Amino acid sequence: MRINHLWGITALARATLGSDLQQPLGGNLPPGTVHPSEFDTIIASSPLLAFHRSIVEIPSVSGDEKNVGEFVLDFLSSHNFTVEKQIVVPESDDNKERFNIYAYVGENRYPDVLLTSHIDTVPPFIPYSLHSPASRSRGRSSFNRADLIIAGRGTVDAKASVATIVFAAIEILHENPDASIGLLFDVGEEKFGVGIKHFSDSDLNPTPPKFHTVIFGEPTELSLVAGHKGSLGLKVIAKGKAAHSGYPWLGESAISAILPVLTRLDNLENVLPVDGGLLRSDKLGKSTLNIGQIYGGVAGNVVPAFAEASVSVRLAAGTPDDTRKILQRAVDEVTGSDGTVVLDFGGLKAGGAPPQYFDVDVDGFDVITVNYGTDAASLHIHDQGIQKVRRYLYGPGTIHVAHGDNEAITVGELEEAARGYKRLISAAL
Ligand SMILES: [Zn+2]
Known part of the structure; x- marks a missing residue:
């Protein structure tokens, strides 16, 4: 009709x-x-x-x-x-x-x-x-x-x-x-x-x-x-311990933990792959990384116990697994693998696309x-x-x-x- x-x-x-x-x-x-x-x-x-x-x-x-x-x-x-x-x-x-x-x-x-x-x-x-x-x-x-x-x-x-x-x-x-x-x-x-x-x-x-x-x-x-390009989504999660902001030594700031990690990830597309940067290819150029969302803490006068960022990577080369390893290595370098900041790939081993x-x-x-x-x-x-x-x-x-x-x-x-x-x-x- x-x-x-x-x-x-x-x-x-x-x-x-x-x-x-x-x-x-x-x-x-x-x-x-x-x-x-x-x-x-x-x-x-x-x-x-x-x-x-x-x-x-x-x-x-x-x-x-x-x-x-x-x-x-x-x-x-x-x-x-x-x-x-x-x-x-x-x-x-x-x-x-x-x-x-x-x-x-x-x-x-x-x-x-x-x-x-x-x-x-x-x-x-x-x-x-x-x-x-x-x-x-x-x-x-x-x-x-x-x-x-x-x-x-x-x-x-x-x-x-x-x-x-x-x-x-x-x-x-x-x-x-x-x-x-x-x-x-x-x-x-x-x-x-x-x-x-x-x-x-x-x-x-x-x-x-x-x-x-x-x-x-x-x-x-x-x-x-x-x-x-391919794609890979992930969350960067930091856990700390809440305390009065006047006594920060009594807590552990999740935001202080996540900031240097995010700074490192944010620049990873400009680092050569041999130095641990994101992969590149002749055809598609650089892989790029976007930190699209970030939140954490509860108030200005509380040491934040929690912080999280959502990240999207556009892959110019390699598999999602290759990039997962590169990101993990970068986090380990910054944190000394102390476990304060973890990467969450959604539990999907096969997530992302090359x-x-x-x-x-x-x-x-x-x-x-x-x-x-x-x-x-x-x-x-x-x-x-x-x-x-x-x-x-x-x-x-x-x-x-x-x-x-x-x-x-x-x-x-x-x-x-x-x-x-x-x-x-x-x-x-
Ligand atoms: Zn479309």
Whole structure:
């Protein structure tokens, strides 16, 4: 039903576009430029842009993906995909249904090429809106259609990838109905990657793999990504003994204990690896460490018995275990291994992710590296060294606005991404 509604809008918009074009637009506009009154028409007259608008307008902060999931599922089944709901454990006690969407053609449940992105967003929800580009503020009343700005939560991360993957797939199948492709749109990427982990552990990710190519959709500014850093989270915890601040020798300050440790960790990215610093690589540069949160003590006049800091490391080389050892050694050096400060890696021996590397062997794309994590680290490909599965990371929009209140993308970027995904799929097939 939603689909009919969507196509209804499109048809209506086409009619509106026709009549608008008969109106004088004012001034001598160069060809290809549009007047601000046509904002809505531009979106509604393009099935891709209209679909992108529909999925952005449905809020889907991690844990609350059900409604957008239903919409995407209906859309794909109305376009002749076989669609499966892959139920994922709910985020909270409210038992809201959560599911990955897995789509393929006919009975081809194990296609050669898998395209994937995520349907959840970070909070808060920011409504969809359309804006003329910056060029207008320089006194121009018209602009190129491709420069129209689409703003709102998820317009980039990752509903831009979801929409353009869907339309690239539809067009590929239009040209070649037997194309062996599948789509996976998962939940919870922004929060622990629960959706992709669920998929990874399921029968849809068999050993050995049936797919030979996986294309991950995330904002890469239309470039192919050669690699991204890994990640490791930890807590630095100091324990002391409370006392009156006038008699500090009667207590042990946890904050005095944690400060030199944090200072050492804070500088560890600038220390050469041979001297105990964080690892580096030619491709990804330095590993970086962020002390993002710190608290401790109870009052200014009490010797603090407790202090804690939350730390996130972005790994440019090595495994999470390598970095755990480097951090532990740094703490031991500062404290003399006296046990006043400990590192807590969440009890997860396997926590964290190593850097990820991708294929970049399709012509016509710029190649970059990025510093954010993706689902790629959590999709375990059981290739057993027999046949290497190719992995690509590509998508429209820039990460620089992805989690900000200024998240936005242009019409031109979305349309170029649909063409880009088509080229990647064609090369893979
Ligand atoms: Zn994302």
